[in-house]
Amino acid sequence: MTTSPQATDDARSWRGGRVRWARLFRQFGTLIGFIVIVAFFSWQKPDTFMNVRNWVNITQQVSILGVVAATMTIVMVLNDFDLSVGTMASMVGIVAGTLLRDGYMLGVALGLGLLVGAGGGLLNGVLVSYIRISPFVATLGTLTMFNGLALYISGGTTIFGRAIPTALSDFGRGGIYLGIVDGQRITLPYLTIITLVVLIVVWIVLEQTVFGRRLYAIGGNMEAARLGGVRVRMLRLMAFVISGMGAAIAGLMLVSRLASANPTQGDGLMLRAIAAVFLGMTMSEEGEPHVLATMLGVLILGVLANGLTQMQIDTYIQQILTGGIIVLAVTLSSLSRR
């Protein structure tokens, strides 16, 4: 068979080129979108947006969302969801705030708060993994339970003022002094540091451990993973426990940041965390969540909130724009996947 090799090669490389562009766009479309957003705000607000201090601010603003989104990523690697993280964060805040008000030591309050998070996650894990309720239904149920518990424990009131020790509220506002840039004092917020630590731990767990690899296997094909020697039930359970603890950490960070505990103050975290994971998933060829990509999703949400607020856009309009951008990103990603 004699085909002209020259012609075939040309056609192939041309086609290959187009495929490569589609792939690049698919993988980095979200990143490009992020750069566009940053460029837009830099142009609109040249003085206040693009400077070190504002970026440090942004990291602090997204730090709490970052923790929840990072641990949510672990659950979503399994193709599961944890809808209860928002009310869980509120409830843990109330538990810790109540203990502090009643005079318990800071360490006890924080420790018990984390324990409550782990326990709630364990409940989710047992329901999903052993009783085999769909994660959507199971965590929707516990979402409501945690919400009710938070309201019941607090009596529907906010815990604030002298009840919250200054050590905790100072921590939420403080940071490590880095130096002076452009005449501004720059400190690295403690909350940002916590998020970085959580991020690194989650990255190591997902990308560098046997546990993480097995989670991805379960997410890819649960039956094949089980037959291939993965303890599916135990691992799913552990993922939900981790997610519960992430929510608890976020709940405590909120108390510290706001110097108060309100029975609904963490509720909004859940939807934004899931949105951040979805934004990150658009960057994966296989549509798998990865925690660094999730962080890009978190940053997109944070930058939008920061920039739009600086432009004095109404918060209602902000919501419309943010939602629209999420839908747009996922749409473009799935279109380029065809």
Added chain:
Amino acid sequence: MTMVHPPPTPAPAESTLLLHITGANKAYHGIPALVDASLTLRAGEVHALIGENGAGKSTLIKLMAGVLSADSIAMAVRGQPVNFREARDAFDAGLRFIHQELNAVPTLSVAENVFLNQRYPTRAGVFVHWRRLHRQTRDVLAQLGITHLAPGQIMARLSPGDQMLVKIASAFVDANPSAAGERAVAIYVMDEPTAALSTSEAARLFEVIDRLRASGCAILYVTHRLDEIFQLADRVTVLRDGRVVDCVPIEGTTAAGLIRMMTGRDLQQVYPPRGPDVQVSERVLLDVRELTTRAIHGVSFQLYENEILGVAGLSGAGRTELLRALIRADRVLAGTVSLNGAALQARSPAEAWDQGMAYVPEERRSQGLVLSRSISDNITLPHLRHLARRGTFLNHGRERRTSAEMSEAVRLKAEGVTQATWQLSGGNQQKTVFARAFARSPQILLLDEPTRGVDVGAKFDIYTLIRKINAQGTGIIMVSSDLPELIGMCDRILILRDGALVHTVQTEALTENELLTLCYGELSDDNQPASH
């Protein structure tokens, strides 16, 4: 640009040319899958399409179905040039596709599945006219000689073979019977329809195919089973590496000739012999006593060191379930299993793997592989802890080396161990599952249909591998519907019927007929094994 086409087979004047394809080209990511392929289908013929996995059969079929667009192709149906942009176009042109995978809706009835791609007959244009739907379904089934299925039966309760017959029936329903004259369905493409069928179910399918041929349809029949070709086909087109090697009438060809065309080499012996110094020893490796699960009842047997033990039986006899009980994928209700004299304590597949068992499941895509992940990830999955640093942290280098070594051992053809497994051909996917099973030199290897849907060349590779691992002392239990394969590879064969062990036979001097007879047990008149 000059292209020399392979000489097209001239269609004889007396039979109508239903489909004519020339110059079909398709490449994935620059890698050619089809090069200048051609195909002709005449009215009243069964045309076999064969080739190794990755030879381009699936690609050609997808082009015909309009689900994949060619880089270049010239296609004509009944002499009219056509250009299929989507599946509907192929459907409207009278092409029907029957795939090996059952994509029926298990919760719906037979009738609903038969009419799945059609508008249901309605009353007042809105409400489903159930009685008419059932009557039409009965008519379609009757036309195909399927009388044992009722339209109201729920799909999930049928055997895989019956489900396949329902799917085939659905391919016979024409959207618009009134316009049947000109646009009647004329071309059926069947992609390994017998893969999940028992012998008698396959025989029923062959009758249906004969009926279709007699009515002037053309059938493109894709298979890996050469015996079926000689039984059914009028002509055969052989693909190799995306090119048409030849298109020949079945008279005058031999199985050896076809194998030579597919592989480009001679395969003297289909089953590699046992090594001269490998003897089944007296030592009992696995002792199974009264093993009972929901599907199998009181099965007892021994597996000796260096032995290959076959498991035969009709579909539904409990063959797969026996392996699932041993790997602990199904709950064991009673009985004991001892490995090397010690009781097997495993309660999950994870623990069974850790105690030296390895498993190649029946369905490599749904049960074997995590398709989104790489070859390396799939091979190392059960062995991660052993490859990791301190049992916890992934050792990427070691994983890569191990999986590269294992890929080479199973002669896997891929771009590298980081390639995603969904991109591999069926044979290479199966080799990936094998590489995983071999990676830690298991004591017991459980194989469920190890060569199903695998081409001739890869089959031989897999047989050679089974011999090799067996020579190292691994005991092998192998379930297969391919009886010659069981006789050719195994030392003894267990025969299951209705979940119980009914016979154990030595394979020496055993014939396929004897084995099949044992599988069926006492024969009643309406339950004769197909005599082909």
